[in-house]
Amino acid sequence: MDPSRISLRRFHLPDVDDVLKWASDDKVTRYLRWNTITSREEALSYLQKGAIPQTYRRSICLDDRSIGYVSIKPGSGNDKSRARLGYAVSAEYWGQGIATAALKMAVANAFTEFQGLVRVEALVEVENIGSQRVLEKVGFLKEGLLRKYGFCKGEIRDMIVYSFLSTDMIK
Numbered sequence: 001m002d003p004s005r006i007s008l009r010r011f012h013l014p015d016v017d018d019v020l021k022w023a024s025d026d027k028v029t030r031y032l033r034w035n036t037i038t039s040r041e042e043a044l045s046y047l048q049k050g051a052i053p054q055t056y057r058r059s060i061c062l063d064d065r066s067i068g069y070v071s072i073k074p075g076s077g078n079d080k081s082r083a084r085l086g087y088a089v090s091a092e093y094w095g096q097g098i099a100t101a102a103l104k105m106a107v108a109n110a111f112t113e114f115q116g117l118v119r120v121e122a123l124v125e126v127e128n129i130g131s132q133r134v135l136e137k138v139g140f141l142k143e144g145l146l147r148k149y150g151f152c153k154g155e156i157r158d159m160i161v162y163s164f165l166s167t168d169m170i171k
Contacts, residue, residue, distance in 0.1 A: 001096045008058040008070065008105050011051040015059060018066035019043045019051075022090035028068075031128045032088055033152055056113065060089060060102040067093055070106045074114045082119040083110060094130065100137045104170050107138060111166045118166050123150055123159040135162045139171040 011019075020043040022028055029036040034050075037043050051057050051069065060068035068089035075082050085106070089099045111117055122140060124131045136142070140162040149159040 001098060001101075003097075003101050005063050006098055006101045006105075007061045007064065008102060008109070009061060009064075011047055011057065011059045011066070011069075013044070013047055013052075015066040016040060016043045016047060019047060022066070022068055022088070025091050027091045028088050031125050031131065031152065032086075035153075056106075056110070058106065060087070060098065062093065062098065067098070068102070070102055072106060072110045072114075072120065074117060080114075080116055082121060083114060083117055085120050085122040099134045103134060103138045107164055108170060120164045122162045124162060125150065125152070126158045126160060132160065132162075137171060138164070139168055140164045141168070 017040070020037060020040055023037040023043060023046065026036050034046075037046060051059075054071060055074070057069055057071040059066040060070055068087065070087040071085070073084045073086075074080060085103070087099060087103060087106075089102070107120055110120055122135055123146070124135065126145070132142070141164070143161045143163055146159045146161055148156045150157050
């Protein structure tokens with residue numbers, strides 16, 4: 001994949017059909033805390049109420065078409081030195097290096113965009129091997145297992161915590 005075709009940008013309302021395409025796929029939303037989007041109206045609501053207002057939720061784009069998202073949510077108060085990373089990419093683009101490239105861009109941006117940020121962390125379900133590989137390719141360090149930690153789709157699940165520090169090097 002030519003990296004120049006991959007970009008991050010804010011979501012826009014005209015992304016609705018592209019968002020519906022990837023967010024309506026159960027394979028994509030399996031490990032996400034939100035449910036599969038099933039209609040154009042739900043995709044529009046996701047954009048208006050979820051994606052667009054967020055401080056840092058970017059569309060992962062291939063040739064400027066939305067094929068996923070990456071979000072970085074900084075903490076507040078005493079927790080403002082750390083942020084939580086989340087992302088998803090359309091299943092048709094899995095295994096092509098797009099998620100890795102997008103996360104490298106997002107992590108590099110995070111430390112300049114959020115003053116005082118020292119740590120970006122990601123929680124990944126134990127079964128989500130693909131996402132673990134992506135994080136490791138970016139340079140995240142696997143810190144350990146959090147047993148029965150994350151609630152997702154009606155279950156409390158084991159999670160693996162990964163971190164990337166401002167002093168770490170993107171691979």
